[in-house]
Amino acid sequence: MNEVETEGVRRVFGARVALDGVSLSVRKGEIFGLLGPNGGGKTTLFRVLSTLLAPSGGIARVCGHDVQSEAPAVRRCLGVVFQSPSLDPHLTVEENLRYGGNLYGLRGHDLEKRLREAADSLQVGDRLPDLVKTLSGGLQRRVEVAKSLLPRPRVLLLDEPSTGLDPAARVDLWESLRQLREESGMTVVLTTHLMDEAEQCDRVAILHRGKLVACDTPDSLRATVGVDVLKLAVRGPDAVAGRLREAFGWSVTVQEGVVRVELPRAHEQVARIVEAFPGEISSVTAGRPTLEDVFMRMTGARLGAGEEA
Amino acid sequence: MSGTRTGLLLPAVALWRREMTRFLRQKNRIVGALATPLVFWLLIGSGVGSTFQPPGAETDYLGYFFPGTVVLILLFTAIFSTVSIIEDRREGFLQGVLVAPVAPAAIVLGKCLGGMTLAAAQAALFCAVAPLAGLPMDGMVVARLVPALLVGGFALTALGFVVAWPLESAQGFHALMNILLVPLWLLSGALFPARPDSWMALVVSVNPVAYVTASVRRAFYGDAAALGLVPSYATAMAVCAVFAAVMLMVCLRLVGRGRGGSQ
Numbered sequence: 001m002n003e004v005e006t007e008g009v010r011r012v013f014g015a016r017v018a019l020d021g022v023s024l025s026v027r028k029g030e031i032f033g034l035l036g037p038n039g040g041g042k043t044t045l046f047r048v049l050s051t052l053l054a055p056s057g058g059i060a061r062v063c064g065h066d067v068q069s070e071a072p073a074v075r076r077c078l079g080v081v082f083q084s085p086s087l088d089p090h091l092t093v094e095e096n097l098r099y100g101g102n103l104y105g106l107r108g109h110d111l112e113k114r115l116r117e118a119a120d121s122l123q124v125g126d127r128l129p130d131l132v133k134t135l136s137g138g139l140q141r142r143v144e145v146a147k148s149l150l151p152r153p154r155v156l157l158l159d160e161p162s163t164g165l166d167p168a169a170r171v172d173l174w175e176s177l178r179q180l181r182e183e184s185g186m187t188v189v190l191t192t193h194l195m196d197e198a199e200q201c202d203r204v205a206i207l208h209r210g211k212l213v214a215c216d217t218p219d220s221l222r223a224t225v226g227v228d229v230l231k232l233a234v235r236g237p238d239a240v241a242g243r244l245r246e247a248f249g250w251s252v253t254v255q256e257g258v259v260r261v262e263l264p265r266a267h268e269q270v271a272r273i274v275e276a277f278p279g280e281i282s283s284v285t286a287g288r289p290t291l292e293d294v295f296m297r298m299t300g301a302r303l304g305a306g307e308e309a
Numbered sequence: 310m311s312g313t314r315t316g317l318l319l320p321a322v323a324l325w326r327r328e329m330t331r332f333l334r335q336k337n338r339i340v341g342a343l344a345t346p347l348v349f350w351l352l353i354g355s356g357v358g359s360t361f362q363p364p365g366a367e368t369d370y371l372g373y374f375f376p377g378t379v380v381l382i383l384l385f386t387a388i389f390s391t392v393s394i395i396e397d398r399r400e401g402f403l404q405g406v407l408v409a410p411v412a413p414a415a416i417v418l419g420k421c422l423g424g425m426t427l428a429a430a431q432a433a434l435f436c437a438v439a440p441l442a443g444l445p446m447d448g449m450v451v452a453r454l455v456p457a458l459l460v461g462g463f464a465l466t467a468l469g470f471v472v473a474w475p476l477e478s479a480q481g482f483h484a485l486m487n488i489l490l491v492p493l494w495l496l497s498g499a500l501f502p503a504r505p506d507s508w509m510a511l512v513v514s515v516n517p518v519a520y521v522t523a524s525v526r527r528a529f530y531g532d533a534a535a536l537g538l539v540p541s542y543a544t545a546m547a548v549c550a551v552f553a554a555v556m557l558m559v560c561l562r563l564v565g566r567g568r569g570g571s572q
Binding site for chain 1: 316318319322323324326327330331335336375400401402404405406407408409410546
């Protein structure tokens with residue numbers, strides 16, 4: 001039994017189709033990423049899975065329970081971390097955790113023990129008496145995660161967990177997530193529009209305009225591109241791109257003033273290119289395709305472009 | 310940890326305690342809910358005083374306006390505590406509650422009992438100065454006042470809940486409150502009594518807030534006093550209880566039906 005399963009999930013808001021028949025499944029113990037631009041449908045899917053939003057069609061199940069008809073059972077096995085924190089800024093960290101635990105039926109000695117464990121494992125144990133509003137964004141996010149872990153959920157859902165975190169806080173958060181997965185076999189499903197975050201997931205589902213365009217491990221997704229990418233920093237990129245196409249017959253594009261050459265075993269061509277344009281190329285970067293490249297290949301859109309107008 | 314819901318009491322108490330903690334940390338709310346009506350009472354009460362002859366005629370206008378001010382405190386506190394539903398929705402706290410396995414009733418009760426406690430406590434604090442207005446304050450008054458404040462506070466908070474739950478913005482809430490709740494209070498016999506056979510007498514007789522005002526007035530004046538159209542304490546309390554029960558049911562239906570807000 002998969003921990004999270006959707007079959008043809010649709011969600012419409014008036015005339016806008018936010019989710020257009022999304023089917024995917026997440027296995028137990030996976031860290032699963034929902035990747036896509038803002039407006040791609042990932043947050044809508046997050047809200048459907050967290051029981052906040054009923055699907056207009058299709059079926060979504062968490063831990064075997066239907067999110068709509070068995071919402072209480074789904075809530076019982078879910079931990080949810082929102083993008084905008086669900087903490088009360090006027091309460092202390094400890095009060096937030098305690099009242100949060102109460103909502104899941106936790107109380108007394110058991111709650112106090114879990115509360116301290118969760119706070120310690122996310123390294124906020126020394127901040128328990130502080131008002132939440134005095135904490136940095138990174139610390140608040142950790143308290144938020146600690147709160148969601150109190151009922152020991154089977155599935156942890158996170159919406160854009162890295163938003164507003166500095167790089168160090170991001171690394172720490174991921175460290176905690178991996179550790180939790182190792183220790184408890186918890187399944188983690190998160191939404192993100194960040195490439196480097198998606199790269200760290202076991203599997204990634206790419207959502208674009210409400211449709212699932214790909215779902216696989218980051219490595220397999222990269223393999224679908226089948227080519228490497230060379231990025232050339234040049235003056236007059238459009239002219240250079242045109243001449244490259246003429247001279248070599250390659251697939252060459254210009255993005256944000258950078259010439260991109262996509263071809264198999266691209267690194268072997270670096271010398272030829274540099275010799276062909278003496279003095280014109282200020283830098284060459286050769287790399288395996290990123291998930292950004294995968295996304296662009298599959299959708300023709302850029303990931304960072306945000307809401308399509 | 311068995312069953313799919315966590316029971317009613319523990320989550321409701323957690324949400325109630327949060328309301329209390331929050332309130333005590335926000336000093337401006339105490340000032341807003343208590344000082345404003347106090348100033349109202351003194352300014353309007355002493356200004357109108359000399360030109361106004363209340364029915365029953367045993368007190369001056371400060372005495373007449375006192376129960377109305379108590380209801381105004383209940384009303385203001387109820388408004389302040391339910392507008393937080395909108396803030397909670399915007400800031401995210403409510404989402405955390407909605408994804409927890411709590412029954413809708415726990416959400417409603419936590420909020421309404423929280424608002425009731427704050428409203429009744431502040432109104433009671435104000436009632437301590439009733440002797441200054443020439444009103445009695447003995448065991449009998451207290452025994453009648455406390456239920457009136459609790460039931461009235463609950464009903465008005467639940468009314469605020471019903472208004473706030475579907476709304477997205479606090480501005481919208483305040484606008485609705487100004488055109489809905491303040492007139493309900495003005496036409497409750499709080500400021501001036503309705504003359505028999507006037508259009509206002511009709512409005513007062515169907516205005517639930519008028520019965521909250523009446524229950525507080527009767528708590529101070531007793532049933533023997535001739536107060537024009539003001540119903541007896543028992544009648545007023547019965548109507549208030551029905552008012553509270555109906556509002557509670559509407560709250561439960563609203564929360565049970567959906568997540569509120571735009572979605």
